[in-house]
Amino acid sequence: DEHRECDVVIIGxxxxxxxxATRLREAGHEVVVLEARDRVGGRLWTREIDGxxxxxxxxxxxxxxxxxxxxIDALGLETFARYREGQNVYIADGGERVEFLGEQLPVPxxxxxxxxxxxxxxxxxxxxxxxxxxxxxxxxRELDTVSFEEWLEAQTDDALARRHISLFIAxxxxxxxxxxxxxxxxxxxxxxxxxxxxxxxxxxxxDRRVVGGLQGVPLALAAALGDRVVLxxxxxxxxxxxxxxxxxxxxxxxxxxxxxxxxPPNLFSRIDYQPPLPRRQHQLHQxxxxxxxxxxxxxxxxxxxxxxxxxxTAFSPYELVHEAYDNSNHEDEKGTLVGFVSDEHAxxxxxxxxxxxxxxxxxxxxxxxxxEAGEPIxxxxxxxxxxxxTRGAYAASYDLGGLTRYGADQRTPVGPIHWACSDxxxxxxxxxxxxIRSGWAAAKDVIAALA
Ligand code: FAD
Numbered sequence: 001d002e003h004r005e006c007d008v009v010i011i012g013x014x015x016x017x018x019x020x021a022t023r024l025r026e027a028g029h030e031v032v033v034l035e036a037r038d039r040v041g042g043r044l045w046t047r048e049i050d051g052x053x054x055x056x057x058x059x060x061x062x063x064x065x066x067x068x069x070x071x072i073d074a075l076g077l078e079t080f081a082r083y084r085e086g087q088n089v090y091i092a093d094g095g096e097r098v099e100f101l102g103e104q105l106p107v108p109x110x111x112x113x114x115x116x117x118x119x120x121x122x123x124x125x126x127x128x129x130x131x132x133x134x135x136x137x138x139x140x141r142e143l144d145t146v147s148f149e150e151w152l153e154a155q156t157d158d159a160l161a162r163r164h165i166s167l168f169i170a171x172x173x174x175x176x177x178x179x180x181x182x183x184x185x186x187x188x189x190x191x192x193x194x195x196x197x198x199x200x201x202x203x204x205x206x207d208r209r210v211v212g213g214l215q216g217v218p219l220a221l222a223a224a225l226g227d228r229v230v231l232x233x234x235x236x237x238x239x240x241x242x243x244x245x246x247x248x249x250x251x252x253x254x255x256x257x258x259x260x261x262x263x264p265p266n267l268f269s270r271i272d273y274q275p276p277l278p279r280r281q282h283q284l285h286q287x288x289x290x291x292x293x294x295x296x297x298x299x300x301x302x303x304x305x306x307x308x309x310x311x312x313t314a315f316s317p318y319e320l321v322h323e324a325y326d327n328s329n330h331e332d333e334k335g336t337l338v339g340f341v342s343d344e345h346a347x348x349x350x351x352x353x354x355x356x357x358x359x360x361x362x363x364x365x366x367x368x369x370x371x372e373a374g375e376p377i378x379x380x381x382x383x384x385x386x387x388x389x390t391r392g393a394y395a396a397s398y399d400l401g402g403l404t405r406y407g408a409d410q411r412t413p414v415g416p417i418h419w420a421c422s423d424x425x426x427x428x429x430x431x432x433x434x435x436i437r438s439g440w441a442a443a444k445d446v447i448a449a450l451a
Contacts, residue, residue: 002252006030006228008446009247009256011235011271014042015432016420017262018221018229019071019439020446025225027447032254033225034247036234036389040222043264043390043422044432046213049380052299052336053329056382058394058432059214060206064194065433067440068217072210075220079208083326086309089368091316093160097367103201105315107160114161121155122165122196125187132426134188135407144184144404151183163317168200171322171342173430174397175291180343182400189397192429202313202325211330214432234389237272238417245416257450258416260442265396265410265423266290267389273417280409287402288423290392292385294341294349296321296361299378303328303335305369312337314368320345321364337373339365350385357381395430396423411441413449418442 008024010017013035021031039045045057061068061079072079087099090106100106107115129137137143143151148169152162169186170178178186190196198204210216222229233251238259240246245259261268265288268281276282303326305312312326320341327338341349341361349357358379365373384393398407410424420442425434 004032004252004254006032006254006256007258007450009034009245009254009259010262011247011259012036012042012262012421013040013218013222013229013231014262014421015044015218015221015435016422016439016442017260018218018225019436020260020262020420020443021225021228022221023440023443024446027443029447029450031225031228032256033222033229034233034235034249034251034254035229035231038231040229040231041215041218043384043393043395044215044218046215049297050378052297052334052378052380053213053332054297054336054380055209055213055215055327056295056297056380057215057384059209061208061210061214061432062193062198062205063207064198065428065431067428067436068431068433071217071221071436075217077216077220078211080211080330081208082206083303083306083328084203084311084313086306086311088311089314091314091319091367093318095318095367099310103203105164107164111158111160111164114156114158115164118152118155118161118165119196119200122187122190126191126195129187129191130426131188131191131429133408134184134191135404137184137187140184140404143187144182144401146183147179147400148181148183148186149178151186152178167315167317167322171317171340173199173394175293175342175394176397177343180399181397182403184403185397188403188429192425192427192434206325209330217432235271237274239274240415240417242415258418258446260418260420260446262420262439262442264290264390264421265419266391268419277414280406281414284406284409287399287406288396289399290390290396291394292343292346293393294346295382295393296339296341297327297378297380298337298339298362298365298373298376300335300337300372300376302333304372305335305337308370310369312369316368319364319367320349320360321368324365324368334377337365337369396421397430411438413445418445
C-alpha cells in the first residue's frame with residue numbers, strides 16, 4: 001500500500017474536485033485527488049460507440065455559465081453552437097404533430113396566455129431569491145412544504161398549462177415527478193439559471209458545446225495536475241481530527257491537513273467517517289437524492305431532418321421522449337439526434353427488455369421526425385442509474401421541505417472536512433458551471449483555513 005502526504009486531499013475527479021485542486025495548486029498548496037473510477041470527469045464522459053463520438057453525460061453550455069466559460073477559455077478549448085435552424089416539432093395530447101418556430105409551444109391561445117402568466121409569477125419568485133441561499137427566500141417555508149404539482153394546481157385551473165410548465169422543471173431538469181419535489185426547489189432551479197424564462201429557453205440553456213466533448217474540461221484539468229490524480233482509488237474511510245485527515249482508499253493512504261469531499265451527495269454516506277459525522281450531516285445527507293433520466297443517442301448517415309426543414313428540436317409531455325435535439329458533432333457529416341426519457345417513464349421502459357425499450361424510444365423519435373428516425377446506424381442509451389459512483393442523473397435535489405430544513409448547512413465543513421459538488425451550487429446548480437463554482441468555493445474556504 002502506498003502512503004502519500006499533502007496539504008489537501010480531494011475525493012472525486014469530477015469538475016468540482018478538479019477545479020478545487022487547480023485553485024489550491026495556484027495558491028501553492030500540494031494536493032492529491034483520489035478518484036474511484038478508471039477515468040476522470042464523473043458525470044462528464046465522452047465515449048466512442050460503434051465509431052460514433054457521443055457525449056453520454058453533461059454537454060451543453062449556456063451564456064450565463066461564466067465559471068465554465070472562463071475555464072473553457074483558460075484551457076484553450078473551442079466551442080460550437082447547437083444546430084437549430086428550421087421548424088421545431090410538438091406533439092399534442094392525442095398525437096397531433098405540429099411544426100412551430102420559436103420558443104412558445106403551439107398550445108391553444110388561452111393556455112399560451114396562462115403559461116405566460118405563470119412564467120411571470122415564476123420569474124418574480126426567482127428574482128426574489130439569492131441562488132446561494134434559496135432557504136432565505138421570503139416565502140421559503142410556504143413554497144418548500146408544497147409539491148410543485150400541488151402549487152401549480154393552486155395557481156391555475158388550466159391543466160394543459162400546468163402540464164407544460166411542469167415539463168420544463170420536472171422531466172427536463174430535476175428528472176423527478178412534479179409531486180416529488182417542492183415549489184421552492186422548482187423556483188431555485190429557475191433562479192440558478194438566472195430566471196425561469198432562461199431555463200425554458202432552449203436557445204439559451206442549450207446554447208453551445210465543446211468541440212471534442214465537455215469531458216475535455218476535466219481531462220485538461222487533470223492533465224495539468226499530473227500524478228496528483230490517482231485513478232481506481234475509491235475512498236473507503238476518512239479519519240479526521242484537530243491534527244488533520246487520513247484518507248484510506250483502495251490505492252493506499254493519503255495524509256493531509258484538510259479534505260474536500262467532491263462526490264455526488266447521495267454517495268457521501270458510503271465513506272466511513274471516524275469519528276462519525278455530527279447528527280446534522282447524518283440527517284441532511286439522507287434528504288438528498290438523484291433524479292433519473294435516460295439520454296438516448298441515435299446516429300444516422302446524415303442529418304435527414306434538416307432536409308425537411310426541421311431543426312431537430314422537439315417537445316411533448318405526452319411522448320416517451322419528452323424532448324429531443326440535433327446533437328450532431330462539430331464538422332461531422334453524420335447526423336445525431338439526442339432524446340431524453342425521464343423519471344417514471346424511465347422506470348417503465350427499464351422494466352422492458354433492451355430490444356423493446358429501444359423500439360419504444362425509436363417509435364417516439366419517429367413520431368417527431370418521420371420513419372427515417374427508426375433506422376439509426378448507432379443507437380445508445382446512457383444509463384447513469386447503474387453507475388456505481390453516480391447512481392442517477394442529472395443531479396441531486398432535496399425531498400419536500402429539505403431545502404429549507406437543511407440547505408443552509410450543506411456546505412458547512414465538519415472540522416477539516418469540506419464539501420463540493422454541482423448539487424450544492426447556487427448559480428449553475430446541477431450543471432457543470434455550478435460544479436466548478438462549488439469547487440472554487442471549497443478551495444477558497446480551505447485556503448483561508450490553512451492561512
Ligand atoms: P461528478 O461529476 O459526479 O464527480 C464526482 C466524482 O467523484 C466522480 O468522478 C466519481 O467517480 C467520484 N467518486 C464518487 N465516490 C467516490 C469515492 N468513494 N472515492 C473516490 N471517488 C469517488 N450539466 C451541464 O452543465 N450541461 C448539460 O448538458 C448536462 N447534461 C447532463 C446529462 C447527463 C446524462 C448527466 C448525467 C449530467 C448532465 N449534466 C449537465 C450535469 C453535470 O454533468 C454535473 O452536474 C457535473 O458534471 C457534476 O460534477 P461534480 O464534480 O459535482 O460531480
